Amino acid sequence: MRVFLRVVLISIAAIVIASSVAFSSNDQNKGAENIEMEGGKRGKVPFPHRQHQERLVDCQTCHSVFPQKAGSIEELKSQGKLKKKHVMNKLCTKCHKETKKAGKKTGPTTCAKCHIKGKS
Numbered sequence: 001m002r003v004f005l006r007v008v009l010i011s012i013a014a015i016v017i018a019s020s021v022a023f024s025s026n027d028q029n030k031g032a033e034n035i036e037m038e039g040g041k042r043g044k045v046p047f048p049h050r051q052h053q054e055r056l057v058d059c060q061t062c063h064s065v066f067p068q069k070a071g072s073i074e075e076l077k078s079q080g081k082l083k084k085k086h087v088m089n090k091l092c093t094k095c096h097k098e099t100k101k102a103g104k105k106t107g108p109t110t111c112a113k114c115h116i117k118g119k120s
């Protein structure tokens with residue numbers, strides 16, 4: 001039993017080390033430069049992905065909420081694992097309002113500046 005446990009622990013440690021090495025590599029997939037997000041009835045939302053990566057640096061600011069995979073937000077919403085408008089309210093608009101308040105250059109905070117009417 002002891003030997004078995006030790007083998008299991010060593011295997012787990014090996015996996016953790018291997019994955020942290022993989023994540024810290026520089027040729028990480030950064031995804032698309034610009035993304036057009038689904039915005040429901042209000043219309044699509046153009047999102048300058050690369051600009052945010054360069055400005056914010058930490059990928060986890062957004063990707064702790066949804067994985068680095070195209071369509072992941074809509075997928076999670078349809079599975080009921082992510083509330084509708086959660087990304088909009090708790091990430092996009094929240095940050096833009098906070099940075100605006102701090103007097104810094106930021107993104108839109110009003111509906112029509114993010115959502116493109118007639119494009120849904």
Ligand code: HEC
Nearest residue numbers: 029030031032052053056059062068069070071072073074
């Ligand atoms: C300000 C928020 C935000 C930050 C910061 C961010 N991303 Fe994303 N990322 C998104 C959104 C939104 C999507 C689209 C998800 C969807 O389609 O549902 C996405 C999608 C992706 C995808 C898959 C889709 C594609 O474009 O091919 C990859 C890969 C990705 N991001 C990598 C990264 C990496 C690496 C970083 C950090 C260097 C990062 N992202 C930082 C918001 C962000």
Ligand code: HEC
Nearest residue numbers: 038039040042045084085086087088092093109110111114
């Ligand atoms: C900073 C950009 C931004 C602003 C400002 C913004 N939205 Fe959004 N909105 C998004 C994004 C991104 C999504 C898709 C992700 C999500 O559902 O959280 C979205 C999704 C939505 C959805 C669809 C939700 C669903 O799944 O059915 C509606 C409806 C909506 N927004 C309405 C509004 C209204 C009304 C306003 C103004 C009060 C507004 N939005 C302002 C970016 C924005």
Ligand code: HEC
Nearest residue numbers: 045046047048055056061091092095096099105106107108
């Ligand atoms: C943690 C902060 C943060 C989050 C989260 C964030 N943004 Fe931004 N956004 C910024 C800042 C800062 C700028 C200004 C960047 C610059 O001018 O270089 C910006 C700029 C923008 C712009 C204007 C780009 C331009 O140059 O005209 C759009 C559009 C935008 N954001 C959309 C979004 C959407 C949609 C989301 C959610 C998926 C989002 N942002 C999430 C901080 C954030």
